[in-house]
Structure formats: structure tokens, C-alpha cells
Amino acid sequence: MSGGLSATARLALLARLSKRRSAEDAAPRPDAGSARDFSTLPGMRDYGMLQTALSSLDLPSPLFQRHDGLAGAHSRVGGRDVVNFASYNYLNLNGDPRVQAAAKAAIDRYGVSVSGARITAGERELHQELEAALAEWHGTEAALTFVSGHATNVTVIGHLMGPRDVVVHDAAIHNSCTEGVRLSGARRLPFAHNDMGAAEKEMAASRRGAQRALLLLEGHYSMDGDSPDLARAVAIARRHDAWLMVDEAHGLGVLGATGRGVAEAQGVDPTGVDLWMGTLSKTLSGSGGYIAARRDVIDWLRHTAPGSVYSVGLAPPLAAAALESLRILRAEPERVTRLQANGRRLRELLRARGFDTGFSQGSAIVPVIIGSSIRTARLANAMLARGVALQTVTFPAVPEQSARLRFFVCADHTEADLLRAAETLAEASAGLGAVEALPGLG
Structure with a gap:
């Protein structure tokens, strides 16, 4: 098959797409025009055109x-x-014999699942050890793990912010973050990727009328492979009395001389960041997410965040794998x-x-x-x-x-x-x- 599309081929493709789409639109559906018509979903038509x-x-x-x-x-x-x-x-820790052994030992002791929400019956020593290690890694007082990295951002941002608040975020921020903002009802203001001057303008313009404000960034952007100016972000957040949250999903184990992330890579005091988010599914060989922050906000999240209170606790083999991966990262x-x-x-x-x-x-x-x-x-x-x-x-x-x-x-x-x-x-x-x-x- 030819690699390119000639003018004739392009017109022919467009004709086929149009004909097929028209035929699909004309085909009788029992739910056409009703609230049960799935073709009205956002992006469904464009998705169908791509598949065609x-x-x-x-x-x-x-x-x-x-x-x-x-x-x-x-x-x-x-x-x-x-x-x-x-x-x-x-870091090729997924599959490391030491990580596998830790996961297997956790299964032998605790089983595959903790079989309950941590607040009621699912708390295990492994959770506490992993959270203490993650807090130390980020230079914070405490940490809290969740069963999904995506769900971590959704539930924490959705719970932390409210309709009277504003979230200023990089336009390239992960979907989990924007979904969290949408859940919260807060006003969402994106700025051009890595343009901290634009971030400050958005924050200054919106801060006066908002109860609380959050500046939301990634430490290492997965779509572009770059990082923000963290020191400037800290300064902006302080000037405008806003929280700073950094998603380090792709930064842990990747940035900095020892893999501690964007703060280490740029020589910035990590305590300038109010909320560190990360995942267990990349460098740490497991699945899940976490927030590292001050002890008071972590304790509040532990007892009130829907993604913690109403969710099963992290599976023992995943917690053990992440903890052992972090130990190896520190040692190697x-x-x-x-x-x-x-x-x-x-x-x-x-x-x-x-x-x-x-x-x-x-x-x-x-x-x-x-x-x-x-x-x-x-x-x-x-x-x-x-x-x-x-x-x-x-x-x-x-x-x-x-x-x-x-x-x-x-x-x-x-x-x-x-x-x-x-x-x-x-x-x-x-x-x-x-x-x-x-x-x-x-």
C-alpha cells in the first residue's frame, strides 16, 4: 500500500467516509433522537470517522x-x-527478583486483597510502611496511597477544591487532573504549556474573587518529556496565597541525580510544594497512586476523601512491590x-x-x-x-x-x-x- 495519499486518493477517501457516515446516520436505530442514543456522546462522531x-x-x-x-x-x-x-x-524494577519476592511474600501473609476499605477493615502494616517511605522520599510529613493513579487526582482535587475556588493549570496537564477539577466544580483556567508568565497572569486575574486557589503542574510531562520552572511556580503560588500541587507520575525515579524528581533536578526545596502526587505503576512496579503532604491534610484526606473512604485498600502485593522498588531505587x-x-x-x-x-x-x-x-x-x-x-x-x-x-x-x-x-x-x-x-x- 502506498505511504501517501494522492489528491485523487484523498478525494476518494473523503467520498467513502462521507458515504459511509451518511449511511450510518440514515440507518434506523430504535433510540435515534432519544436520550438513549449513544451517537450523541461527545466525540463519538469524530471517533467513528477515524475508525472509518x-x-x-x-x-x-x-x-x-x-x-x-x-x-x-x-x-x-x-x-x-x-x-x-x-x-x-x-528502571527495570518490574520483574526484578527482589521485587517479585516481596510481592509473593505479601500474598503469603496477607492474601491478594485486603478485602475492605482501610477505614473499616483494610488497614495493613504494609500500607503504613509504604506511605512513610513515600513521605520521606518527597520530604513531607505524611502520605496516603490510593488504588489508582488516575483516581488519586480525581478524588483529591475533586475533594480539595469547591465551586468558590479556582484551579490554574498547565494546558498539558493529565486528564486525571482536569477530571478532578471538573468534579470539584471549581473554575478551571489553563495556561499555555510551561508559560509561567501566563500562569501568573491567570492567577492574578482570578485570585481576588476565589476562596481558595490551586496551581497545578506536572513534574515531567508525559506528552512532551519536559518540566516546568519549579522555583518560579513556588514563587507564584506564594505571591497569590495559593496551593501548589505537582504531579510527579513520570518524575519519580527519572529526574534528579538520585531520582527524587523535579525538585532535586532543579535544586528546589521540595517543601515549597504543598501537595506531591505520584503513581506506583511506573518506576515503582505496582499500581496505584499517592499524595504526599503535611500531616494534617493527609489525615483529613484519609478520613474524608471518597477515593480512600469508599474504596478497597491497596492490594498487598502491589504495596510490597512498590515499597521494595523504592528501597532499590534508594540503594542503586x-x-x-x-x-x-x-x-x-x-x-x-x-x-x-x-x-x-x-x-x-x-x-x-x-x-x-x-x-x-x-x-x-x-x-x-x-x-x-x-x-x-x-x-x-x-x-x-x-x-x-x-x-x-x-x-x-x-x-x-x-x-x-x-x-x-x-x-x-x-x-x-x-x-x-x-x-x-x-x-x-x-
């Missing part, structure tokens, strides 16, 4: 690729060995050094071949901005066919002209792995030629 386009081009979806085993620097997808740049196993900072060297090297190799890596600082996340969703999907499939797995971000997750591939680097990738990734992408890109944007989505 992929089908019309005989282009397999690059999403939901099944890995057959442990996903580290290498993996197996569809029964084939691949170099893996699609997983968050940054050379893993962080290797990871950072690999991230910088891959970014260098990709840029040398003419690829746009955006704002990536080359720590663990290196995006390649492609633009067209069709071209991005084709490149992802071509890379996988050549034995390199990576992540794909296409419309409607991002605007059509900012679709991208994302390389997630880990400490155990070799120079040969990095070189293979860059050379394979160059080869696949050259083989596709020019590909235009999806008709009607640009």
Missing part, C-alpha cells in the same frame, strides 16, 4: 498491542521479540544515571536524523512529532513490523496536526537498542513517503 478512515485504508490500529510477557527493554508482541519503548518500566541510584544517559542519547540520535522531538529534555520520554494521524499510525505499524514497539498518540487524543510517536526509555536499553530505534524510524519514514492529514480533521 483506518478501515478504508486497510490500516490496522496501532493501539491495544498485546505484550505476551514482562515488558522491559525488550518484550514479545504477537509472538515476536521486540525492542520495547512502549512501557513505563523506567546508578539506575537513574543509566536511564538519563539513554534518554539523552536517543533524543540525540533522533534529532540527528531530522526528527522533531519537541521540547523533550531527554530524560525518559522522547516524543517524535509526526503531525498526521494516518502517518503516525502507519509509522507505528511499520516500526512494530520491524521489531520496535512504541506508543502512538493520534486524533482525537490530540489535535490532528500534533499526532506523535512516543519513546519511553528505560535504564536497560543498550546502545544497540537506541541505534536500532532511530535507524528503524528513519527507514520506516523514508519508506512511507508523504502522508496527508485525515480529511475534515485538520
Whole structure:
């Protein structure tokens, strides 16, 4: 199949899309026009158009690729060995024998589940040990874990803020954060990515009429692989009597000389941040999330946050795996050094071949901005066919002209792995030629 879309082919595709969409719209549905009509859901039409386009081009979806085993620097997808740049196993601790042994020992002692909300019957010593270790890691007084990283932001922000409050956040903030703000009813004011001058203007303009204010950032942005100016963010929050919350989901174990995150990387006192959020599913080899902060707010969240009070406690093997991973991270900072060297090297190799890596600082996340969703999907499939797995971000997750591939680097990738990734992408890109944007989505 040709890599590009000629003018004739593009018109033909547009005609097929229009015809198929018209036929689907015309097809009788028992719930058409009623509140039960799922086609009225936000984004459903655009999603359907994208699926129709992929089908019309005989282009397999690059999403939901099944890995057959442990996903580290290498993996197996569809029964084939691949170099893996699609997983968050940054320090290769998921699969470490010590981490596995800790998880198995926790199952032997506590079982697979704690079988209850912590506030009623689900509290275990493991929870307390993990939270104490996380609090120490971030330089705070206390921490609280939740069963999901996404749910952590939703429940904490949704519970912390209210309709009389304002949340000023980076436009590239994670979906879990915006969902939390939406739940809270607070006024939500995004500012241009990493533009702290714009952040201050939004905060100054909105603060006077708000009861409480929150400045919300990520320590390491997963879409772009860059970081905010943390010292300036602290200063803005203090000037405007606002809380500062930093989502370190991708920063723990990745940024700073020993992996303590953006504060260590930039030489900023971590106590300037009021709320540190993080996940257990990346560097820490488990699943779940946490908040680290002052003891009074953590105790309040423990007793009142819906995601804590009305949810089962963290599963023992996951808590044990995260705790052991944190212990290894503290004892073996050379893993962080290797990871950072690999991230910088891959970014260098990709840029040398003419690829746009955006704002990536080359720590663990290196995006390649492609633009067209069709071209991005084709490149992802071509890379996988050549034995390199990576992540794909296409419309409607991002605007059509900012679709991208994302390389997630880990400490155990070799120079040969990095070189293979860059050379394979160059080869696949050259083989596709020019590909235009999806008709009607640009």
C-alpha cells in the first residue's frame, strides 16, 4: 500500500467516509433522537470517522498491542521479540527478583486483597510502611496511597477544591487532573504549556474573587518529556496565597541525580510544594497512586476523601512491590544515571536524523512529532513490523496536526537498542513517503 495519499486518493477517501457516515446516520436505530442514543456522546462522531478512515485504508490500529510477557527493554508482541519503548518500566524494577519476592511474600501473609476499605477493615502494616517511605522520599510529613493513579487526582482535587475556588493549570496537564477539577466544580483556567508568565497572569486575574486557589503542574510531562520552572511556580503560588500541587507520575525515579524528581533536578526545596502526587505503576512496579503532604491534610484526606473512604485498600502485593522498588531505587541510584544517559542519547540520535522531538529534555520520554494521524499510525505499524514497539498518540487524543510517536526509555536499553530505534524510524519514514492529514480533521 502506498505511504501517501494522492489528491485523487484523498478525494476518494473523503467520498467513502462521507458515504459511509451518511449511511450510518440514515440507518434506523430504535433510540435515534432519544436520550438513549449513544451517537450523541461527545466525540463519538469524530471517533467513528477515524475508525472509518483506518478501515478504508486497510490500516490496522496501532493501539491495544498485546505484550505476551514482562515488558522491559525488550518484550514479545504477537509472538515476536521486540525492542520495547512502549512501557513505563523506567528502571527495570518490574520483574526484578527482589521485587517479585516481596510481592509473593505479601500474598503469603496477607492474601491478594485486603478485602475492605482501610477505614473499616483494610488497614495493613504494609500500607503504613509504604506511605512513610513515600513521605520521606518527597520530604513531607505524611502520605496516603490510593488504588489508582488516575483516581488519586480525581478524588483529591475533586475533594480539595469547591465551586468558590479556582484551579490554574498547565494546558498539558493529565486528564486525571482536569477530571478532578471538573468534579470539584471549581473554575478551571489553563495556561499555555510551561508559560509561567501566563500562569501568573491567570492567577492574578482570578485570585481576588476565589476562596481558595490551586496551581497545578506536572513534574515531567508525559506528552512532551519536559518540566516546568519549579522555583518560579513556588514563587507564584506564594505571591497569590495559593496551593501548589505537582504531579510527579513520570518524575519519580527519572529526574534528579538520585531520582527524587523535579525538585532535586532543579535544586528546589521540595517543601515549597504543598501537595506531591505520584503513581506506583511506573518506576515503582505496582499500581496505584499517592499524595504526599503535611500531616494534617493527609489525615483529613484519609478520613474524608471518597477515593480512600469508599474504596478497597491497596492490594498487598502491589504495596510490597512498590515499597521494595523504592528501597532499590534508594540503594542503586546508578539506575537513574543509566536511564538519563539513554534518554539523552536517543533524543540525540533522533534529532540527528531530522526528527522533531519537541521540547523533550531527554530524560525518559522522547516524543517524535509526526503531525498526521494516518502517518503516525502507519509509522507505528511499520516500526512494530520491524521489531520496535512504541506508543502512538493520534486524533482525537490530540489535535490532528500534533499526532506523535512516543519513546519511553528505560535504564536497560543498550546502545544497540537506541541505534536500532532511530535507524528503524528513519527507514520506516523514508519508506512511507508523504502522508496527508485525515480529511475534515485538520
